[in-house]
Every structure is written in C-alpha cells, then in structure tokens.
Amino acid sequence: MSIEEGAKYVAAAYAIILAVLVAYYFMSARRVTVLRRDVELLEEETKRRRASAGGADAD
Amino acid sequence: MKKLVSAPALFLWAGAFLIVGLLLAFWWAPVDASAMGFSQKIFYYHAPIAETSLVGFGVAFAAAVMYLRTQDLKWDRLGYVSVRLGLLFAVLVMFTGMIWGKSSWGVWWAWEPRLTTFLLVCFLYAAYFVLRSVVEEEQRRATYAAVFAVIAFIDVPITWFATRLIPEGLHPVVFKAGDTGMEGSMFASFMISMIGMTLLLAALIRHGWQIELLKDRVTDLKSILGG
Amino acid sequence: MAAAHYRRDGATPLEIEIEVEGLRKTFGRREVLKGLTFSVPRGGFLSIFGPNGAGKTTTLRVLATLLTAREGSVKVAGHDVREDPMPVRRAVGFISHNAMLYPDLTAQENLRFYADMYGVADREARITELLERLELSARRHDAVRAYSKGMRQRLAIARAILHRPRVLLLDEPHSGLDPRAVDILDGLLTDIREEHTFVMVTHDIAKGLEWGSQLMIVEGGRIVYERAAGVDRDSFSAVYREHVRDGSVL
Amino acid sequence: MSGWGQIGAILRKDLIRELRTRDMLVSMALFALLAMVIFHWAFTVRGDTDLTYFTGGMLWVTFVFAMLLGLNRSFAQEKDEHCLDGLLLCPVDRVTIFLAKTVGNLVFLLIIQAVAVPVFVLFFVEGGFLEGLPAFLAVLLLADLGICALGTLLATISMNTRSRDLLLPILFLPLIVPLLVAATSATTLVLADGAGVREIGGRLLFMLGFDAVFLVVAWGTYDFAIGE
Numbered sequence: 001m002s003i004e005e006g007a008k009y010v011a012a013a014y015a016i017i018l019a020v021l022v023a024y025y026f027m028s029a030r031r032v033t034v035l036r037r038d039v040e041l042l043e044e045e046t047k048r049r050r051a052s053a054g055g056a057d058a059d
Numbered sequence: 060m061k062k063l064v065s066a067p068a069l070f071l072w073a074g075a076f077l078i079v080g081l082l083l084a085f086w087w088a089p090v091d092a093s094a095m096g097f098s099q100k101i102f103y104y105h106a107p108i109a110e111t112s113l114v115g116f117g118v119a120f121a122a123a124v125m126y127l128r129t130q131d132l133k134w135d136r137l138g139y140v141s142v143r144l145g146l147l148f149a150v151l152v153m154f155t156g157m158i159w160g161k162s163s164w165g166v167w168w169a170w171e172p173r174l175t176t177f178l179l180v181c182f183l184y185a186a187y188f189v190l191r192s193v194v195e196e197e198q199r200r201a202t203y204a205a206v207f208a209v210i211a212f213i214d215v216p217i218t219w220f221a222t223r224l225i226p227e228g229l230h231p232v233v234f235k236a237g238d239t240g241m242e243g244s245m246f247a248s249f250m251i252s253m254i255g256m257t258l259l260l261a262a263l264i265r266h267g268w269q270i271e272l273l274k275d276r277v278t279d280l281k282s283i284l285g286g
Numbered sequence: 287m288a289a290a291h292y293r294r295d296g297a298t299p300l301e302i303e304i305e306v307e308g309l310r311k312t313f314g315r316r317e318v319l320k321g322l323t324f325s326v327p328r329g330g331f332l333s334i335f336g337p338n339g340a341g342k343t344t345t346l347r348v349l350a351t352l353l354t355a356r357e358g359s360v361k362v363a364g365h366d367v368r369e370d371p372m373p374v375r376r377a378v379g380f381i382s383h384n385a386m387l388y389p390d391l392t393a394q395e396n397l398r399f400y401a402d403m404y405g406v407a408d409r410e411a412r413i414t415e416l417l418e419r420l421e422l423s424a425r426r427h428d429a430v431r432a433y434s435k436g437m438r439q440r441l442a443i444a445r446a447i448l449h450r451p452r453v454l455l456l457d458e459p460h461s462g463l464d465p466r467a468v469d470i471l472d473g474l475l476t477d478i479r480e481e482h483t484f485v486m487v488t489h490d491i492a493k494g495l496e497w498g499s500q501l502m503i504v505e506g507g508r509i510v511y512e513r514a515a516g517v518d519r520d521s522f523s524a525v526y527r528e529h530v531r532d533g534s535v536l
Numbered sequence: 537m538s539g540w541g542q543i544g545a546i547l548r549k550d551l552i553r554e555l556r557t558r559d560m561l562v563s564m565a566l567f568a569l570l571a572m573v574i575f576h577w578a579f580t581v582r583g584d585t586d587l588t589y590f591t592g593g594m595l596w597v598t599f600v601f602a603m604l605l606g607l608n609r610s611f612a613q614e615k616d617e618h619c620l621d622g623l624l625l626c627p628v629d630r631v632t633i634f635l636a637k638t639v640g641n642l643v644f645l646l647i648i649q650a651v652a653v654p655v656f657v658l659f660f661v662e663g664g665f666l667e668g669l670p671a672f673l674a675v676l677l678l679a680d681l682g683i684c685a686l687g688t689l690l691a692t693i694s695m696n697t698r699s700r701d702l703l704l705p706i707l708f709l710p711l712i713v714p715l716l717v718a719a720t721s722a723t724t725l726v727l728a729d730g731a732g733v734r735e736i737g738g739r740l741l742f743m744l745g746f747d748a749v750f751l752v753v754a755w756g757t758y759d760f761a762i763g764e
Binding site: 351375376 | 541542544545546548549552553556557613617618619621622623624625626627628763
C-alpha cells in the first residue's frame with residue numbers, strides 16, 4: 001500500500017473518532033444543563049409546597 | 060482548583076493535548092521505516108484509545124470496590140458511567156484495529172492476540188449491561204454490578220495472557236510495532252496523545268456521572284412531590 | 287424442656303433480649319424503615335401489626351441477620367447483628383410462611399441437615415423428640431414433597447427450634463394454615479412460650495392480641511403506636527383504624 | 537460446628553437430593569453424549585476425517601455447556617423453596633456455602649466426565665491415549681476447578697435475577713474463555729501430539745493461577761453475591 005493510500009485511511013479514521021467523541025461530549029454537556037434546570041425547578045416547587053404545608057401544620 | 064478539573068476545563072486540556080499530539084505525530088515523528096509505512100501513524104491514537112478504555116474499566120473497578128465498602132449508590136453511578144465509556148473506547152479500538160489490519164495486513168480481521176482480547180473484553184462488559192437490565196431492585200443491581208465489574212476487570216489481563224496461548228503458526232503475527240524501541244520523537248508524540256485521550260475520558264466520565272446523579276435527584280424530588 | 291438450656295450466666299429476668307435503636311433501612315434510594323426504636327425484655331412477646339409494605343417483615347429480617355441495615359444499632363441476645371452475626375444466628379429461630387424445607391428430602395434428612403449446620407450435639411435424640419412432639423414421627427421417612435401445608439408448617443417449626451434458640455421470630459406464622467394446624471401451632475407456642483423471647487409479625491389481630499405482651503403498629507417505616515398488652519379487640523381495632531390509613535384490611 | 541462439618545452437611549444434602557431425583561446428572565450426561573454425535577456430523581467433512589485435533593475443543597465446549605445446565609439447577613431449589621433463607625439463617629460463613637456448592641458441582645462434573653471422556657476418546661482419538669493419561673487428568677482437574685468455582689459464583693448472582701438461566705451463559709462464557717483456551721490447547725497437545733505434563737507445564741501453571749485468582753475473588757465477594 002502506498003503512503004497516500006495509508007494516509008487516507010488513517011486521516012479518515014481519526015476524523016471520525018474525534019467527531020464521535022466531541023459530539024458525545026457536547027451532548028452530555030447539554031444533558032447536564034437541562035437536568036440542572038429541572039432539579040432547580042423541582043427544588044423550588046418542593047420548597048414552596050413545604051412552606052404551605054408547614055403553615056397548615058401550625059394550625 | 061475546582062475549576063481546573065471541571066468537565067469543560069478537562070475537555071479543553073484534552074483538546075489541547077490531542078491537537079498537539081496530532082500535529083507532532085503527523086509532522087514531527089518520522090514515517091516508520093518498516094513495512095508499516097504511513098499507516099503506522101494510526102498507532103498514535105489506536106494505542107491511546109486502547110489504554111483509555113482500560114482506564115475506564117479501572118475506574119469502574121475502583122468505583123465497584125468503593126460501592127461494596129460503602130453501599131453508597133453514587134459509586135454505582137460512577138461505575139456504570141465508567142463501564143459505558145470504557146466500552147465505547149473498546150469499540151473504537153476494534154474500529155481502529157480493523158483499519159490497521161486492513162492497511163498493513165490487507166485483511167479486516169485477524170485473530171491477533173490484542174484484537175482478540177479486546178473483542179472478548181467487549182463481550183464481557185456488554186454482559187455487565189445485560190446483568191444490570193435484569194435486576195429490578197436498585198441496591199441489589201448495584202451490588203451485583205459491582206461484583207461483576209470486579210471479576211471482569213481481573214479477567215482482562217488473564218484474557219490478554221490467554222490469547223497468547225493459542226498455538227502460533229495458524230495466523231501471522233505481524234504486530235510488533237510497539238515492541239521495538241521507539242524513537243524519542245515517536246515516544247513524545249505518543250505520550251502526548253495518550254494524556255490527551257485520558258483527559259478526554261475524564262471529562263466524559265465527569266459529565267456522565269453528573270448526569271446520573273442529577274437524574275437520581277430528579278427522581279427523588281418527583282417522588283417527594285408526587286407522594 | 288429445662289429452662290436451664292436457655293439461661294446465660296448472669297441473666298436477670300428483666301434483661302433486654304432485643305434492643306433496636308434508630309434502625310433505618312433503605313433499598314436503593316427507597317427508605318423502608320425510618321428510624322425504629324424499641325426493645326423486648328427476655329421472655330417478652332412483641333406483636334407487630336401494620337399494613338402490607340409497612341416494613342414489618344424487613345424489621346424481622348434485620349433481626350434475623352438476613353438483611354443488614356447501615357444505620358442504627360440492633361442487638362439480639364446481647365450481640366450486634368452487624369458486627370457479630372454468628373452468635374445472633376445461633377440465638378435466633380425463624381418461622382415464616384415459607385417452610386424453608388427441601389421437598390426432595392425426608393423430614394428426618396431435612397432436620398439432620400439443619401442440625402449439622404447449627405452443630406446440634408445430641409442430633410438424633412433432639413430430632414426424635416421434636417418429631418414426636420409435632421406428631422410427625424410416623425411420616426419421618428417421607429419426602430417433604432408429599433406433606434400437606436399444615437404438616438410442612440409443623441416441620442418448619444421443628445427446623446426453627448431445633449438448635450434451641452433463645453429468640454423466636456415469627457413472620458405471619460398462621461397464614462395459610464388449616465384450623466387443625468393453627469391449633470397445633472398454638473399448642474406448641476404455649477409449650478415453648480416460657481423459655482423464649484418472641485417477635486411476631488401478623489395481620490391477624492386476634493392472634494396478635496392473644497399472644498402479645500407488647501403491641502406495636504408500624505406504618506410507612508415508623509412506629510405509629512405502642513403499648514403493653516391488655517386491651518380488648520374492639521378498642522384495638524379502633525386504634526388500628528385511627529393510625530393506619532387503610533385500616534379496613536382487618 | 538466447624539466450617540468443614542458444614543461443608544460436609546451441605547454437600548451431603550445436595551448429593552442425596554441429586555441421587556434421588558437425578559435431574560441434573562441425567563440431563564448433563566445426555567447433553568454430553570448428544571453433543572458428541574452432533575460434533576461428529578458437524579466436523580466430518582470427508583469420510584476419513586481425523587478428528588483427533590478437534591477433540592480438545594469438542595471436549596471442553598461440551599463440558600462448559602453441560603456445566604451451564606447443571607449450574608442453573610444447583611441453586612434452583614434453594615431459591616424456589618426459600619431454602620436459601622434457611623441456609624443464610626444458619627451460623628455459617630458465606631464462603632463455606634460457596635466452597636460446599638463448588639465442591640458439589642465439581643463432583644457432578646466429574647461424574648459426567650467419567651461417562652463422557654471414555655466415549656469421546658473411543659469415538660474421536662486415533663492412536664494411544666493411556667500414556668497421556670496423567671497429563672490429561674491434570675488438565676481435567678485444574679480446568680474443572682476453575683469452571684466450578686467461577687460458575688458457582690456467577691450462578692449465585694444469576695439465580696437472584698429476573699432472567700436466571702438466560703443470564704448465566706452471558707456472564708459465564710466470556711469470563712471462562714481464558715481457561716477454555718488453556719484447557720483446549722493443552723488437551724489437544726496431549727491427545728494429538730502426545731505431549732506430557734512437562735510440555736504443557738506452562739498451560740497447567742496458567743490454569744492453576746486462574747483457579748487461585750477466582751477462588752480468592754469469590755472469597756472476597758461471595759458475601760455480596762449471596763446476601764440481601
């Protein structure tokens with residue numbers, strides 16, 4: 001196999017792999033952001049409920 | 060300090076090392092003088108990916124031991140994420156290994172010890188996910204998964220050794236690149252790629268772990284709100 | 287049977303046999319026991335009531351060392367169940383609605399197996415004694431597969447008290463028994479009542495009140511009601527309905 | 537009671553049960569003999585094919601799969617009748633249970649091999665066999681020990697899961713491959729090339745190491761595998 005042919009294989013493989021890994025990274029980064037927001041919303045909701053429930057218990 | 064090891068920081072470091080490693084490998088390190096020729100360049104990411112895959116399984120092993128000692132589910136999540144990434148890298152090893160095989164031996168697959176080992180490792184860690192999927196109770200699932208992660212990790216070097224017991228002469232053993240001494244420039248390029256790939260794994264594990272922990276938190280909060 | 291078998295040096299009549307403090311048990315992220323604290327003196331009989339999923343059986347299995355809880359301290363017969371399980375296992379007999387017998391073995395073979403596991407010194411004599419007392423002598427060489435539910439349950443009792451435990455844990459022992467088997471079980475409980483400390487988990491209010499010297503209602507992993515015995519059935523049922531949301535099961 | 541006495545008690549119980557019902561042994565033996573016939577069809581490409589070189593592979597593939605049948609059964613009753621709870625209530629080290637079950641499975645495997653190996657040799661091996669017997673037995677024992685130890689550990693895990701019998705081979709086969717490679721190549725060297733203990737020493741040592749490693753691993757993890 002000539003050097004040019006080999007280079008084609010090698011370059012293509014490296015490009016594909018790096019693309020996969022970088023895409024994986026950004027997908028998981030997005031996922032973290034979305035989940036963080038979900039948790040924040042849910043925590044606020046829990047706090048609000050607890051506040052109102054605490055008021056009811058005091059009666 | 061915390062900022063320096065956060066996932067984005069790790070990712071940036073990984074990127075820097077990988078790019079430098081790539082440049083060095085293609086423009087600085089000499090073209091291999093043997094029959095491998097230019098395709099030997101694949102070595103600069105094939106071997107780091109293989110090493111990174113094993114690091115992933117090693118992290119899973121450590122997490123499994125931690126889980127068994129503490130019964131804290133966060134270690135189960137770390138183990139799960141590490142196995143998943145280790146397996147992803149192991150599959151990539153097969154992929155680059157096959158390309159190497161095609162470009163230097165002219166076949167897509169050879170029963171060469173290292174490739175065979177990684178094939179078995181893929182099966183082994185695929186079983187980890189099957190095991191997880193058939194245990195409903197969370198604590199039990201974590202315990203079994205941890206026990207299996209310990210067994211599997213110990214089996215990896217044994218498998219690697221066993222594939223060398225297969226009688227030679229049936230298939231040509233061509234793969235000798237790593238065994239011969241490397242030139243300094245080759246070694247430096249190789250090490251930089253290796254560090255970069257490991258940092259990339261660290262960034263991915265951090266994110267994955269965070270995702271699992273956040274998912275748990277969401278489930279908990281939902282059950283508080285729902286109940 | 288002589289009470290001397292069960293006495294340990296320095297034992298006083300009111301010694302605490304079972305001591306549970308702040309017991310918490312989680313399955314994964316689901317908390318099943320949320321901090322139980324109770325104790326049973328030697329010779330006491332604790333009846334635990336509560337709806338399904340309240341954590342009654344889990345409590346019993348922690349006492350028997352079948353489950354480990356990471357929070358809280360549990361002592362049975364003077365030994366911590368987590369740190370020192372072996373003496374606890376020797377001190378505990380467990381009777382549940384599952385007989386835990388090998389169907390392909392005969393009654394005698396089953397008892398021999400368990401006797402060897404516990405290291406019962408007078409194995410043959412003890413087995414003969416128990417089989418006679420439980421009216422199973424005639425069928426001792428039959429495979430357990432051929433036994434009726436009641437007979438299996440009687441043999442399960444023999445299995446549980448074979449090694450002369452100090453503490454007996456009963457998990458719904460009356461469930462699924464025919465009236466005749468209930469009579470035999472109750473007769474046997476009467477026989478061994480004096481020498482043992484009991485914890486019984488039950489749905490059966492009548493049986494629980496009949497036997498218990500201490501009563502406890504568990505719901506949602508918490509003790510919601512506790513008192514000494516001496517209460518009639520109607521008022522206890524009222525209490526139960528008051529504390530347990532789905533009290534209608536009784 | 538000592539651990540040895542308890543191992544004896546569990547072993548005796550399992551043997552009585554098996555000799556009375558024979559459900560494991562009969563299906564394992566029939567499987568091994570059937571596998572032989574099927575291998576003959578599968579590998580005989582011409583009328584005069586010499587299968588000696590395939591005997592090692594055929595033997596160990598057969599035994600590993602036969603053992604999978606047995607392993608699935610060996611915990612079935614403990615689980616179905618809740619006898620496992622009874623066993624765990626006893627004052628017994630969990631490792632003792634592991635050792636007793638491993639020895640029990642080893643006994644069953646050896647019984648099957650006592651039937652199957654002579655038939656295999658008769659059917660497939662051309663030439664002498666007796667001079668290779670010591671080497672062959674060494675391979676047999678070392679491989680059996682590893683198969684039974686690892687198999688018992690994994691069967692304990694799989695019996696507690698939803699899919700039981702389906703899970704065991706998926707966990708067991710990839711882990712046992714190293715041992716299988718060593719046992720197969722050693723057996724082939726003995727049967728086809730007339731190698732003695734000395735020539736296959738490296739492989740024997742490897743199998744010994746494998747057995748030791750997994751006995752230690754089981755020692756450390758069996759509590760977790762069988763508990764809760």
